[in-house]
Amino acid sequence: MSKVKYYYDHETLSYRRIEPKKGKKLGLVAIFITGMILSGFLFFIATSYIPNVKTPRVLSLERELNNAELNYQILNNKLTQIESVLSNIEERDNNIYRIYFEANPIPDEQRQAGFGGVNRYKHLEGFDNSDLIVNTTERLEVLQKRLVVQSKSLDEITELAKEKEDLLAAIPAIQPVKNEDLTRIASGYGWRSDPFTKARKFHYGMDFTAPRGTPIFATGDGVVTRADNRSSGYGEHIRVDHGYGYVSLYAHLSKYNVRRGQKVKRGDIIGFVGSTGRSQAPHLHYEVFKDDNRINPLNFYYGSLTADEFDAMLKAATIENQSLD
Structure with missing residues (x-):
């Protein structure tokens, strides 16, 4: 009221x-x-x-989400660049390195294989940007696997290169007597006339005529297995085991400069020219063995002769004359 x-x-x-x-x-x-x-x-x-109407908290979360999406896009672009560089390395590895060192190329299926079986990315699904996140994660894991495969391949190539380097150093690849010290090449590898019986006989080495005391050089890296006169006909002689099935023999020496068990490098002086054993004059009788079979030493002088010198030696070595032992 x-x-x-x-x-x-x-x-x-x-x-x-x-x-x-x-x-x-x-x-x-x-x-x-x-x-x-x-x-x-x-x-x-x-x-x-x-x-x-968005609160400051909502605005902050949206900015973080947009920033994360941008970072994923940037990461994907970088992954594309990395994949391109890695593909180039893989191609060179297969087509250059592995071929050069006689290793089988690695198939693309092995390099780029994904991950089968259960869904590895289930925990990343159900979000606004799940496709982007799953794709990036999968690319990273495949890239990681490719890097592991390539790393193991390079480790293998490194070992093969080391073995190749050791092999190249071990092969008896130089002339055992310097050209300036030679009087002549008395006899080569092949059928020759025996100096004592005059019968036609196969000569399994090369004879280098040189003054007594002329230095004799190891033709490749190796270990001295013999330095004695206990082998019929060779007189004072040296045998060097180079590994990889190669052995070199130096016969009719006047004296040694090494002992049994000693390691030598290509170019080391191991002895001196003489005329011991079954020899007619001072000279070096030189042989090369591969897997216990005598082979022509002339095939291994690429490390010390020019093309002209090798051609001259080839002509002299093929003359069927009389050997000196």
């Missing part, structure tokens, strides 16, 4: 009731209705747009 208000009338000296004006009452009603409408409108606007 609304309160009744009065005012004091000085003319009548009494209290009179205040009557509200009809216009004012209508104004208040209008203001109330307008307020209600405005409040409803504001409420509608607020409820319509609140879902799109």
Whole structure:
């Protein structure tokens, strides 16, 4: 119930009731209705747009997500570059290195094989960018496997190269007497006339005529297995085991410069020219064995002769003359 208000009338000296004006009452009603409408409108606007109003926390998370997606794209671009470089290395490995060192090429199926069986990436599924994350992870793992395969291949090539280097150093590849010290090449590998019996006999080495005391050089790296005169006909002689099935023999020496069991390098002086044993004059009788078979030493002088020198030696060595032992 609304309160009744009065005012004091000085003319009548009494209290009179205040009557509200009809216009004012209508104004208040209008203001109330307008307020209600405005409040409803504001409420509608607020409820319509609140879902799109983002808090600082939401904005921060979105920035992190966008940044992560960008980083994944950058990572994928780098992976493409790395894969290209690795592919080039793999191609050279198969077509150059492994062929040169006589190793079988590694098949692409073995280099680039993925990972079968169970789904390895199930824990990465169900997110907004799952496809990107799964693809990047898979590429990284395949790339890692390719790097492991290539690393093992390079380790193998390194070992093969080391063996090749050792082999090249071991092969008896130089002339055992220097050209300037030679009087002549007395006899080569092949059928020759025996100096004592005059019968036609196969000569299994090469005879280098040189003054007594001329230095004799090891023709390849190896170990001295014999330095004695206990082999019929050779007199004082040296045998060097080069490994890989190669052995070189130096006969009719005047004296030794090495002992049994000693390691020698190609070019080391191992003895001196003489005429001991079954020999007609001072010279070096030189033989090369491969897997216990005598082979022509002339095939191994590529390490010390020029093309012209080799051609001259070839002509002299093929003359069927008389040997000196």
